[in-house]
Amino acid sequence: MLNTTPYIGRFAPSPSGPLHFGSLIAALGSYLRARSRGGKWLVRIEDIDPPREIAGASSAILTTLEAYGLEWDGDVLYQSQRLDVYQAKIEQLLQQDQAYYCQCTRKQIQAMGGSYDGRCGQLPQPLTQGAIRVRNTFGIEHFVDQHMGRVTVDKPFAAEDFIIKRSDGLYAYQLAVVLDDIHQQITEVVRGCDLLEPTCRQQSLYQLLQSPAPKWLHLPLACAEKGRKLSKQNHAPAIDNHNPQASIQAALAFLGQPAVTAESQVSLMIAQAVAQFDLALVPKQSEILLDT
Numbered sequence: 001m002l003n004t005t006p007y008i009g010r011f012a013p014s015p016s017g018p019l020h021f022g023s024l025i026a027a028l029g030s031y032l033r034a035r036s037r038g039g040k041w042l043v044r045i046e047d048i049d050p051p052r053e054i055a056g057a058s059s060a061i062l063t064t065l066e067a068y069g070l071e072w073d074g075d076v077l078y079q080s081q082r083l084d085v086y087q088a089k090i091e092q093l094l095q096q097d098q099a100y101y102c103q104c105t106r107k108q109i110q111a112m113g114g115s116y117d118g119r120c121g122q123l124p125q126p127l128t129q130g131a132i133r134v135r136n137t138f139g140i141e142h143f144v145d146q147h148m149g150r151v152t153v154d155k156p157f158a159a160e161d162f163i164i165k166r167s168d169g170l171y172a173y174q175l176a177v178v179l180d181d182i183h184q185q186i187t188e189v190v191r192g193c194d195l196l197e198p199t200c201r202q203q204s205l206y207q208l209l210q211s212p213a214p215k216w217l218h219l220p221l222a223c224a225e226k227g228r229k230l231s232k233q234n235h236a237p238a239i240d241n242h243n244p245q246a247s248i249q250a251a252l253a254f255l256g257q258p259a260v261t262a263e264s265q266v267s268l269m270i271a272q273a274v275a276q277f278d279l280a281l282v283p284k285q286s287e288i289l290l291d292t
Contacts, residue, residue: 007039008187011065011072012177014046015057018238019064021247021290022192022222028251029219029282030190031070031270036277042184043072047080048171067241068248069270077184079176086171089179089209090132090164098208099134099164101127115156132165134175138204145196146188146217147279148286153200162201174198178205181214188215193286217279221287222254245269254288256281 011027013019019027034041043065045058062076093099102120109116120127121135139159142152164175181189199216206213224236239247245263248270252259258276262268 005187007034007037008042008185009034009039009190010042010044010181010184010186011070012044012046012180012191013061014049014052015054015061016049016052017054017057018060020236020238021251022236024068024239024247024251025219025222025254026190026192027065027070028068028248028273029255032255032257032274032277033188033190033217033279035274039187040073041070042074042077042186044077044180044184045079046173046176047078048083048173048176050170064239064241067266068239068244069266077180079180082176082180082183083171085179085183086165086176089175090171093134093164093208094132097135098137099132100161101130102133102161102163103127103130103167113156115160116162118161121161131163131167133161134164134205134208136161136201136204136208138207140200140203140207143199143203143216145199146215147282148193148196148218148284151196151199151218153197157197158200158204174201174205178202178209182206182209182211186214188217190217190219192221193218194221196286218286219255220283220285223287223289248273256283 009030011030013023013027031041043062045061047053047058058078065072090099100121102116104116104120116133120130121133136159141155141158142150145151162172162174164172166172196218199218203213244266248266249259249263252273257273257278260269260272260276262272
């Protein structure tokens with residue numbers, strides 16, 4: 001029987017700075033995958049960590065996507081507008097004893113061997129403040145990536161009761177991203193290989209929430225040097241909105257895709273890139289060093 005579920009992909013940047021070449025790889029890769037499958041491509045702004053956010057970055061990101069011909073479907077979703085949803089789910093998990101408060105420090109966790117041992121969840125009198133951890137009863141250790149194949153993580157990492165709300169009151173990425181992907185009915189998540197390990201935690205959370213998980217497809221990371229991906233924290237330069245053609249060609253080459261010839265108009269470049277997109281040509285290594 002043919003799968004008739006419509007394809008829905010997404011790009012979900014955090015507004016901690018302008019888009020750089022590494023961001024473009026994730027945006028373009030997810031866009032080409034979605035459009036080549038006749039699907040929708042959504043944009044979500046992951047703005048739930050105010051200390052890391054830069055004023056004006058959200059609008060600058062959207063302006064850059066438009067300059068690069070990456071047109072999204074529907075309205076942009078801002079995580080900051082869904083805090084009540086995250087809190088309601090946390091309260092439900094606490095009431096069902098599927099989550100608990102924890103006050104262990106990083107130093108204490110290091111003394112446990114580097115992985116949290118769940119001790120706060122075993123207290124006879126539960127704590128009522130601190131960080132909130134989920135009872136990770138599934139502890140999924142592996143998943144199948146649509147491009148990278150079978151991915152396995154260390155058992156202690158997979159089994160750890162991970163944080164879903166920080167002690168400073170901010171909601172953790174793992175919870176927010178899963179609830180948002182469920183809400184937006186994402187069928188496949190295309191993103192960088194820096195999120196390979198967290199995918200197992202997200203798989204466990206999907207199981208806990210009794211919701212079907214999307215498929216996963218991770219792309220190589222653009223790195224300035226081995227083990228050091230391009231990032232806003234590493235002050236990677238912003239891509240040029242006024243001359244997107246060169247960056248588009250460079251990103252296509254990075255993804256192993258053939259060059260496009262219609263350089264006179266960005267929209268034509270993107271349309272040609274969609275038409276000739278071939279996932280099999282994308283390199284399978286987790287990171288690629290850029291020529292400097």
